[in-house]
Amino acid sequence: MEDLMVIINLLALVYLGWFVDWTLKQNKSKIWLFSGLALIMLAILSTLPNYGPTYSYIMMSGILMYLILTVSWTLFSGPTGYISLAPAAFFGVGIYTSAILGKDFPVLVVVIFGGLLSVVLAAIVGALTLRLKGIYFIVFTFGLVLLISSVLLWYEIRFTGTRGRFITTANNDLIYYVMLGITVLMFITSYFLKRSKYGLALQSIGQNEEAAAHMGINVTAVKIAVFSISAIFMGMAGAIMAMKWIYLDPYSAFDPFRSFLPVLMAIFGGMKQFYGPVLGAVILAFLEEKLLTEFPYYYKLSFGIVLILVIIYLPDGLVGLGQKVRAWFSRGKIALT
Amino acid sequence: MHLLEGEGVSIHFGGLAAVSDVSFYIDQGEVLGLIGPNGAGKTTLFNLISSCYVPRPGILKFKGKNITGMSPYKICRLGIARTFQTVKIFANMPVIDNVRIGSLFGNTRSPASAEANQQSIELLEFVGLSRVMNTPARDLTLANQKRLEVARALATKPELLMLDELMAGLNPTEVAQAMDLVRQIRDKGITIIMIEHVMKAIMSVCGRIIVLHHGQKIAEGTPQEIANSKTVIEVYLGE
Amino acid sequence: MERFLDVAIAGLLLGGLYALIAMGMSLQYGVARVFNIAHGEFIMLGAMTTWTLYTVFNISPLVAVVICGPLAFVLGFIIHRTMFRKLQSLSANQGVFESNSMLASFGLMFVIQNIAFLAWGPEIRTYNYLMETVSIGGALFGARRLVTLGFAIAIGVIFYIFLARTRIGKAIRAAGQDPSTAGLMGVNINWVLALCFGLGAAMAGIAGVLISMSYPDSANMGQEYLTVAIIVVVLGGLGSIPGSFIGGFLLGIIGSIVSFYEPGLNMAAYYAIFVILLLVRPRGIMGR
Numbered sequence: 001m002e003d004l005m006v007i008i009n010l011l012a013l014v015y016l017g018w019f020v021d022w023t024l025k026q027n028k029s030k031i032w033l034f035s036g037l038a039l040i041m042l043a044i045l046s047t048l049p050n051y052g053p054t055y056s057y058i059m060m061s062g063i064l065m066y067l068i069l070t071v072s073w074t075l076f077s078g079p080t081g082y083i084s085l086a087p088a089a090f091f092g093v094g095i096y097t098s099a100i101l102g103k104d105f106p107v108l109v110v111v112i113f114g115g116l117l118s119v120v121l122a123a124i125v126g127a128l129t130l131r132l133k134g135i136y137f138i139v140f141t142f143g144l145v146l147l148i149s150s151v152l153l154w155y156e157i158r159f160t161g162t163r164g165r166f167i168t169t170a171n172n173d174l175i176y177y178v179m180l181g182i183t184v185l186m187f188i189t190s191y192f193l194k195r196s197k198y199g200l201a202l203q204s205i206g207q208n209e210e211a212a213a214h215m216g217i218n219v220t221a222v223k224i225a226v227f228s229i230s231a232i233f234m235g236m237a238g239a240i241m242a243m244k245w246i247y248l249d250p251y252s253a254f255d256p257f258r259s260f261l262p263v264l265m266a267i268f269g270g271m272k273q274f275y276g277p278v279l280g281a282v283i284l285a286f287l288e289e290k291l292l293t294e295f296p297y298y299y300k301l302s303f304g305i306v307l308i309l310v311i312i313y314l315p316d317g318l319v320g321l322g323q324k325v326r327a328w329f330s331r332g333k334i335a336l337t
Numbered sequence: 338m339h340l341l342e343g344e345g346v347s348i349h350f351g352g353l354a355a356v357s358d359v360s361f362y363i364d365q366g367e368v369l370g371l372i373g374p375n376g377a378g379k380t381t382l383f384n385l386i387s388s389c390y391v392p393r394p395g396i397l398k399f400k401g402k403n404i405t406g407m408s409p410y411k412i413c414r415l416g417i418a419r420t421f422q423t424v425k426i427f428a429n430m431p432v433i434d435n436v437r438i439g440s441l442f443g444n445t446r447s448p449a450s451a452e453a454n455q456q457s458i459e460l461l462e463f464v465g466l467s468r469v470m471n472t473p474a475r476d477l478t479l480a481n482q483k484r485l486e487v488a489r490a491l492a493t494k495p496e497l498l499m500l501d502e503l504m505a506g507l508n509p510t511e512v513a514q515a516m517d518l519v520r521q522i523r524d525k526g527i528t529i530i531m532i533e534h535v536m537k538a539i540m541s542v543c544g545r546i547i548v549l550h551h552g553q554k555i556a557e558g559t560p561q562e563i564a565n566s567k568t569v570i571e572v573y574l575g576e
Numbered sequence: 577m578e579r580f581l582d583v584a585i586a587g588l589l590l591g592g593l594y595a596l597i598a599m600g601m602s603l604q605y606g607v608a609r610v611f612n613i614a615h616g617e618f619i620m621l622g623a624m625t626t627w628t629l630y631t632v633f634n635i636s637p638l639v640a641v642v643i644c645g646p647l648a649f650v651l652g653f654i655i656h657r658t659m660f661r662k663l664q665s666l667s668a669n670q671g672v673f674e675s676n677s678m679l680a681s682f683g684l685m686f687v688i689q690n691i692a693f694l695a696w697g698p699e700i701r702t703y704n705y706l707m708e709t710v711s712i713g714g715a716l717f718g719a720r721r722l723v724t725l726g727f728a729i730a731i732g733v734i735f736y737i738f739l740a741r742t743r744i745g746k747a748i749r750a751a752g753q754d755p756s757t758a759g760l761m762g763v764n765i766n767w768v769l770a771l772c773f774g775l776g777a778a779m780a781g782i783a784g785v786l787i788s789m790s791y792p793d794s795a796n797m798g799q800e801y802l803t804v805a806i807i808v809v810v811l812g813g814l815g816s817i818p819g820s821f822i823g824g825f826l827l828g829i830i831g832s833i834v835s836f837y838e839p840g841l842n843m844a845a846y847y848a849i850f851v852i853l854l855l856v857r858p859r860g861i862m863g864r
Contacts, residue, residue: 083675128855135611135674135814139806140854146803147847154844197441197450204427204438211425214387216413216443216493260682267679297693304686311680312662 003290005052006059010282012041013067013183017278020191024274045180049173057176058244059289064179065241066285068186069262070269070277072233075190076226077263078271079199080206085259086125086141089148090118090231092254094238096152099248102168111178111239118235119228126224142256149254156250164249167242178240186233190274193226202226264303268310270317279318338401340365340528341417341497346385346395347552355381356392357552363497368523369530370543370560374572378552379532380422383499387419388412399497414445418495420486422502422532428475432466433457435474435485436492443493460488464518480511487518491527498522500531504538516542540564548572582715583836584829589721591828592728593787597801598808598820599732600779606815607752607772609674610660613681616802617688618648618777622784623793624692627701637705637789641727644781652777655684656770664769685798692795700794720789727786731779732821739817748772752815807850813860823861 019038022028048057069087077084094114101110129140156163193199201222204212213219242248262281269280284303291299314321339362347357356378363369371379385392391406398404399415407415418439427435436457440448448456461467464484469477474485483503490498500519504512516538523529523542533539539546540560548556548563550572556563563569601615622644629635629643660677667673706723709716739745751768787793787801808827812819827846834845853860 081675083679132854132858134671135605135678136854136858138611138675138678139810140851142806143810143847143850143854147844147851150844150847154841157840197447197453200430200434200438201442203430203434207427207429208425210389211421211427212438213409214413214419215439215489216410217438218408218410263679264682297690300686301690301694304683304690307683307686308659308680311676311683312659312666315666315676 002053002056005048005056006063006286009045009048009052009056009060010063010286012044013282014275014279015041016045016187017071017275018273020187020194020274023191024194042184046177049176054172058172061172061176061179061241061244062289063282063285064176064183065237066261066265066288067278067281068179068182068233068237069258070265070281071183071190071274072186072230073262074266074271074277075186075193076202076223076230078266078277079202080223080226082206082223083138083263084141084227085138085256085263086122086144086231087234087262088145088254088256088258089125089141090122090234091238091241091258092145092148092250093118093121094235094240095242095248095253097235098239098242099165099167099253102243107170107174107178107240107243111182111236114239115232115236118231118238122228122231123224126227142259145254145256145259149250152250152254164247164252166247167245169246170240170243172244175240175244179237182233182236182240189229189233193229194274198222198226264307266317268307268317270314270319270321272316273319276317276319283318339363339398340367340400341386341530342398343386343392344396344398346382346392346397348381348385348390348392348395354552356385356549358395359549359552359554361547361554361557363528363530365496365528366523366526367528367545368519368543370539370546371530371532371549372534372536372539372546372563373549376551377549379549380501381552382549383419383501383532386412386499387417410442413443413493413495416444416494416496417499418443418490418493418497419499420483420490420501420503422505424479424482424486426474426477426482426485426489429473431471432474432477432485433461433470436460436488439489439492443495457488457492460491463491463521464488465514480507480515483507483515484518487522491522495527497528497530500529500533502532502534504533504535512538579836581712583832585712585715585717587829587832588825589717589725589828590831591825592725593783593824594804594808594828595821595824596724596728596731596779596783596786597805598812598824599735599817600776600783601805602776602809602812602815602817602820603779604773604776605809606817607748608656608660608769608776609670609677610656610681610773611674611678612684612773612776613678613802614684614688614798615776615780615805616798616800617685617692618652618780619784619787619801620692620793620795620798621651621688622648622781623788623797624696624701624784624795625781626785626788627703627793628696630703630705631701637785638723640785641782644785645778648781648784649774649778651774653770653774655777656773657766659684660773661766661770685802689795689798696795698795700792702792703788705789718790724786724790727782728824731782735817744768744771804846807846810850810858811853811860813862816860816862819860819862826861 016038019034022034048060069091073084073087076082097114097117098110101113125144129137132140201212201217204217205219205223209219265280265284266277268284269278270276287299310317342362344360346359348355359382371382373379384390386397388407388409396403396405399417404412404415427438437453440453440456458467461470464487466481466484466488474482477485504515507515512535519529519531519542543560546558546560546563547554548569555572556566556569597619601612604610604612625644626637626640629640630637659680663676663680664673667676706720708719710719710722739749747768751765808823809820811827812823830849831842831846834842
């Protein structure tokens with residue numbers, strides 16, 4: 001029963017993702033129907049703590065965390081093809097902001113600060129790594145996460161004599177509301193970015209960076225800007241998620257798996273459409289919440305197998321599979337008539 | 338004042354002088370041909386003008402203004418557009434979006450989205466691609482991909498257009514069409530500098546030709562002068 | 577002065593291990609163009625298999641080298657012939673293949689690691705073997721570590737001779753430089769790529785055997801060694817095998833020096849070197 005409630009809310013999220021794709025289309029019909037549905041979905045999501053048991057929105061917060069990491073990762077890496085393994089760094093910066101400022105400032109201030117500090121880090125990283133392409137960029141961002149966590153760990157042990165620190169926690173419903181707020185903000189930002197000419201520029205950079213530069217696009221500036229924007233949401237998510245935990249240390253705050261999972265979730269869902277990564281994150285994060293604690297090894301094992309199969313056979317992920325199936329059926333229809 | 342002017346432009350890769358001490362100019366409204374055997378440094382010279390590389394030493398001036406070492410995107414916005422020897426289209430994007438990019442970003446005066454759309458459609462009509470507007474660019478034939486590159490470059494509203502082997506790999510009919518296209522662009526008042534191996538094309542379209550060999554300028558003149566030049570004939574037949 | 581010697585020898589011992597770990601990964605990336613995130617799992621397989629062979633069947637770890645090496649080779653060879661070969665045929669170009677194969681190797685990491693968890697459980701395993709110490713210049717070192725160093729150097733040298741002198745070695749080098757030309761020269765390129773991937777896996781397996789002699793092992797150990805391998809591979813220059821060999825020793829010595837002055841900072845120092853190197857000289861010390 002509780003799971004059913006969560007699943008309904010997840011479907012609402014996927015609908016909202018699809019709705020973003022739909023609003024980007026040129027010729028729209030049934031505008032009132034689809035917009036009305038979107039409002040209903042938003043209402044379902046934002047009232048969950050009123051009708052759902054605590055367990056349901058704690059679980060939703062965990063899923064939203066992955067959703068935010070995945071969608072904001074795709075915002076930059078999807079069109080450009082630059083595979084960033086830095087999400088854990090931005091998320092971790094948010095966590096630490098929360099740990100340091102949490103006891104003195106209101107939640108919203110902490111969250112916004114977490115986002116801003118991540119932007120600063122992202123802008124620096126972006127400016128430094130512009131020359132790096134392909135595998136070099138990937139390993140750099142990977143190394144960055146590990147560098148930050150090991151320096152922090154050393155600093156804590158050496159200078160504060162402790163390892164890790166305690167965090168001021170927040171109520172579960174507040175965490176959920178903030179997570180949802182970040183998600184909605186991220187959807188809206190993605191919509192405007194995709195609609196603007198910079199969305200087009202980002203795509204062209206992914207297709208051929210040299211040609212993009214010769215078409216008058218300030219490639220450097222566009223890349224840094226979007227990379228930084230994507231980091232805002234990761235940092236904010238880290239800042240609020242930290243308030244769920246009581247204690248953290250650098251290794252748990254900068255866990256590299258938070259860099260890997262968004263990439264895998266985005267690929268699983270498919271990156272051609274906006275709702276692809278939403279779908280991928282929602283399904284895998286839900287399965288993770290349900291199966292990880294009970295059958296960790298079987299879950300991760302099948303996760304690995306599915307991932308390999310998706311990369312080989314479904315380069316456009318689940319969304320691509322859906323399109324293929326639909327194309328196959330419509331071809332069947334034509335053959336019948 | 339020349340439209341574009343290069344003074345002693347040079348660049349070395351390792352020990353190799355890819356372009357060495359080349360001085361040249363292009364005037365408003367001209368069609369300048371750039372020829373020479375493979376590896377003569379023609380494309381490298383294009384890359385220097387569009388600022389892929391910075392000449393060392395050498396100075397490039399556009400309308401009297403020093404543009405040496407400027408970023409490629411600024412060069413484009415100043416009014417120098419180019420196509421590529423090996424096509425560099427945005428393969429997975431629809432044809433129209435390829436052109437819209439040029440229109441939206443290629444000029445200091447950035448048009449509104451609807452205006453950019455309109456301009457792109459007109460340009461696609463101009464190069465004869467309006468029927469495949471919504472096809473992904475990767476699905477076009479080579480000849481059409483080259484036209485797309487021309488349309489995309491024109492969308493940036495250039496004063497100077499650099500065409501790098503527009504006709505390589507095209508069949509005779511397509512070459513004739515491409516020559517027509519070049520003349521039409523010239524008639525719009527856009528200055529052209531083109532690299533070409535198809536001699537018939539370059540002789541009939543260009544007003545003036547520069548010959549490069551081993552990175553050096555070895556001859557310059559009207560098509561007649563070049564066709565009769567002893568040095569040029571030696572370079573082409575001697576190898 | 578004696579201390580200096582201590583630090584230097586400790587660095588060499590550590591470096592030999594690092595070199596061994598990294599050379600296999602370097603070969604896999606340099607020739608087969610697979611940046612193998614599952615590399616650490618092959619190390620883990622070697623270590624855990626050795627533990628089982630020794631504690632259950634009483635087979636010496638030195639014998640395990642001859643068992644685990646070939647086994648890892650066969651495993652790697654088959655994985656390349658199936659998974660990566662398929663991926664290569666579906667990738668539009670080399671760049672696409674590089675990112676896809678790296679992501680697929682993530683999947684492989686999950687698969688191998690969790691099969692190992694199911695087989696061996698999460699416990700940390702240790703065994704005692706070759707516990708004698710050897711005195712070098714007054715300082716005492718475990719004989720096991722010297723054996724590791726010996727193997728690392730021997731494998732490095734053998735491998736170098738193999739690449740430089742044999743016909744297959746030349747084919748590998750040709751394939752590493754330019755796959756298309758190598759194909760034209762009558763080299764069966766797919767076979768060579770699978771061979772390299774298998775050899776890389778074998779080196780990881782052997783490294784695992786040697787690691788298990790001196791360090792505790794668990795199904796979870798792969799990531800730690802993967803990280804070291806990545807750092808050394810970047811330090812030596814992506815895809816350069818001699819670079820990885822030298823880079824391994826260099827990093828070992830640096831680690832030993834840093835630990836001497838500031839224990840606990842050595843991992844941070846590795847990452848700092850790694851990050852700074854990528855910014856200043858992404859080609860690494862021996863990169864092309």
